[in-house]
Amino acid sequence: xxxxxxxxxxxxxLVAIKxxxxxxxxxxxxxVNDVSFEINQGEIVGILGPNGAGKTxxxxxxxxxxxxxxxxxxxxxxDDITHNPTKYKKNFGIVPEISNAFSDYSVWxxxxxxxxxxxxxxxxxxxxxxxxxxxxxxxxKVYSKTKTLSKGLKQRxxxxxxxxxxxxxxxxxxxxxxxxxxxxxxxxxxxxKLKEEGKTILITTHDMREAQNMCDRILIMNxxxxxxxxxxxxxxxxxxxxxxxxxxIDGVISTEQERxxxxxxxxxxxxxxxxxxxxxxxxxxxxxxxxxSKENNIKISDLKIKETSLEEVFIxxxxxxxxxxxxxxxx
Amino acid sequence: xxxxxxxxxxxxxxxxxxxxxxxxxxxxxGLMFPFFMTLSWVIGREISLNLVFxxxxxxxxxxxxxxxxxxxxxxxxxxxxxxxxxxxxxxLNEILIxxxxxxxxxxxxxxxxxxxxxxxxxxxxxxxxxxIFVMFFGIGLMSILGSLLxxxxxxxxxxxxxxxxxxMNLIKFPLLFISGVFVPLQTMPFxxxxxxxxxxxxxxxxxxxxxxxxxxxxxxxxxxLMLIIWIISLSIVNYxxxxxxxxxxxxxxxxxxxxxxxxxxxx
Numbered sequence: 001x002x003x004x005x006x007x008x009x010x011x012x013x014l015v016a017i018k019x020x021x022x023x024x025x026x027x028x029x030x031x032v033n034d035v036s037f038e039i040n041q042g043e044i045v046g047i048l049g050p051n052g053a054g055k056t057x058x059x060x061x062x063x064x065x066x067x068x069x070x071x072x073x074x075x076x077x078x079d080d081i082t083h084n085p086t087k088y089k090k091n092f093g094i095v096p097e098i099s100n101a102f103s104d105y106s107v108w109x110x111x112x113x114x115x116x117x118x119x120x121x122x123x124x125x126x127x128x129x130x131x132x133x134x135x136x137x138x139x140x141k142v143y144s145k146t147k148t149l150s151k152g153l154k155q156r157x158x159x160x161x162x163x164x165x166x167x168x169x170x171x172x173x174x175x176x177x178x179x180x181x182x183x184x185x186x187x188x189x190x191x192x193k194l195k196e197e198g199k200t201i202l203i204t205t206h207d208m209r210e211a212q213n214m215c216d217r218i219l220i221m222n223x224x225x226x227x228x229x230x231x232x233x234x235x236x237x238x239x240x241x242x243x244x245x246x247x248x249i250d251g252v253i254s255t256e257q258e259r260x261x262x263x264x265x266x267x268x269x270x271x272x273x274x275x276x277x278x279x280x281x282x283x284x285x286x287x288x289x290x291x292x293s294k295e296n297n298i299k300i301s302d303l304k305i306k307e308t309s310l311e312e313v314f315i316x317x318x319x320x321x322x323x324x325x326x327x328x329x330x331x
Numbered sequence: 332x333x334x335x336x337x338x339x340x341x342x343x344x345x346x347x348x349x350x351x352x353x354x355x356x357x358x359x360x361g362l363m364f365p366f367f368m369t370l371s372w373v374i375g376r377e378i379s380l381n382l383v384f385x386x387x388x389x390x391x392x393x394x395x396x397x398x399x400x401x402x403x404x405x406x407x408x409x410x411x412x413x414x415x416x417x418x419x420x421x422x423l424n425e426i427l428i429x430x431x432x433x434x435x436x437x438x439x440x441x442x443x444x445x446x447x448x449x450x451x452x453x454x455x456x457x458x459x460x461x462x463i464f465v466m467f468f469g470i471g472l473m474s475i476l477g478s479l480l481x482x483x484x485x486x487x488x489x490x491x492x493x494x495x496x497x498x499m500n501l502i503k504f505p506l507l508f509i510s511g512v513f514v515p516l517q518t519m520p521f522x523x524x525x526x527x528x529x530x531x532x533x534x535x536x537x538x539x540x541x542x543x544x545x546x547x548x549x550x551x552x553x554x555x556l557m558l559i560i561w562i563i564s565l566s567i568v569n570y571x572x573x574x575x576x577x578x579x580x581x582x583x584x585x586x587x588x589x590x591x592x593x594x595x596x597x598x
Contacts, residue, residue: 065578089418094415096411101412103410113342113346118419119420
């Protein structure tokens with residue numbers, strides 16, 4: 001494992017992962033297309049993207065499960081691992097989307113196997129395993145076969161396995177996908193705790209709220225490329241000009257009133273009975289809405305302006321990317 | 332460094348034995364097949380005890396050795412545990428040796444039990460003490476060879492054990508029938524002897540014949556040399572093929588759905 005000196009520890013901007021020009025082809029399909037990014041030590045970075053965007057392939061390239069192509073380069077704490085990836089695998093703790101622990105092994109057997117593979121002594125594996133199993137509330141399942149565990153428990157075991165060799169970098173591939181709210185909460189708290197301990201964390205997720213609340217930085221991937229690399233706040237700031245306006249109409253409105261109102265806003269109702277529309281000039285649109293409703297005897301109530309969520313930014317970016325490419329293709 | 336590598340190989344091999352010894356294909360093709368093959372060969376025929384012993388040992392050694400090694404990679408691809416192994420500090424060589432060792436130990440264990448039963452219960456005799464060592468050396472070589480052959484078939488990047496076992500059987504049975512297990516090489520026409528060279532079982536059978544009856548067709552050194560040549564050749568081919576197909580296990584079989592999704596997303 002790479003030793004980090006005390007001086008390096010004090011530097012907040014120490015680059016833990018540096019990835020340059022990652023490419024992965026599956027036949028004619030370019031799954032990852034010239035991806036480059038950096039992650040500083042102690043950061044939580046989220047990779048967001050639609051299904052098939054290349055997130056998992058990027059992780060597999062980073063962890064040397066797939067061989068690097070062309071002039072791709074990966075540096076871990078400044079060391080080029082491109083030519084000897086096996087040596088550097090100890091730096092990673094990986095939590096996959098779908099449990100990949102040996103299903104016919106018990107929780108304990110999985111931990112003993114994993115610890116042994118990482119060269120940890122038997123006594124030390126036992127000590128660390130007990131600590132982790134207690135931390136993740138798995139101690140009573142220690143002799144249960146992995147295949148008998150629920151998805152949430154399996155994911156906790158995967159986190160234990162990933163942490164057993166105390167790696168400086170954690171890679172979590174959609175760790176909360178399909179978990180119940182209690183397991184999600186436990187998982188998120190543990191991830192934040194690990195950040196406090198100084199771990200560098202790379203997380204792929206579909207959950208925008210998770211990314212917004214947990215990540216210091218977000219990489220948005222689409223079609224194998226990174227299309228945005230910013231903090232969640234910066235991303236939202238960039239799209240702040242678009243607001244979501246919600247309001248209710250008291251009573252029943254006539255067809256004529258509806259026609260007049262629909263000239264200003266799109267009258268789509270959400271499940272809570274709110275009419276929702278997006279606006280690039282909230283003040284102007286609200287004043288317009290009030291004016292029209294007053295003139296036409298429509299009673300507006302419960303008006304709200306919603307801040308742009310990361311989800312909306314994400315959808316916006318993916319759509320922009322698609323529109324841009326279509327534009328290029330049409331030219 | 333070497334000690335770490337040996338530890339990893341042992342852990343992988345132990346895992347392969349514990350997890351796969353009770354799997355259906357291993358029990359069916361490793362134990363039941365040689366048992367019923369022997370029964371159908373022996374019942375109703377007047378075959379000397381020595382010939383039965385040679386046939387059973389050759390078949391058991393070959394069948395048990397080719398039972399575990401073909402199923403490990405497809406099962407681990409399907410259960411995703413292969414990705415755990417590949418993302419750990421384990422080299423391809425260690426993964427392959429771990430499988431070969433597990434398969435070899437399994438074969439040696441089963442074959443040794445049967446050998447001991449024959450020696451103790453049926454009083455199969457040997458020419459000298461050294462021939463017992465030669466016999467176990469030959470069985471050891473065949474166990475490694477069979478494991479390598481099974482592993483070679485598993486280079487096909489599938490996650491279905493049935494796919495691999497079908498190919499394995501397509502190879503195993505012709506190799507058994509063209510060898511001198513059922514018909515001694517001495518009684519075979521010259522053309523068939525020539526064809527029997529294509530089967531490594533021929534050399535084990537001949538070696539066993541030397542140990543038990545003393546009337547072998549080739550020189551025992553030649554039998555051993557041929558088995559070693561087979562082992563070296565299969566090792567090289569295995570390494571080349573697995574190096575090529577290992578990444579495909581995750582990309583082509585493991586995530587076929589994801590690739591479809593990616594292609595859809597690219598459109």
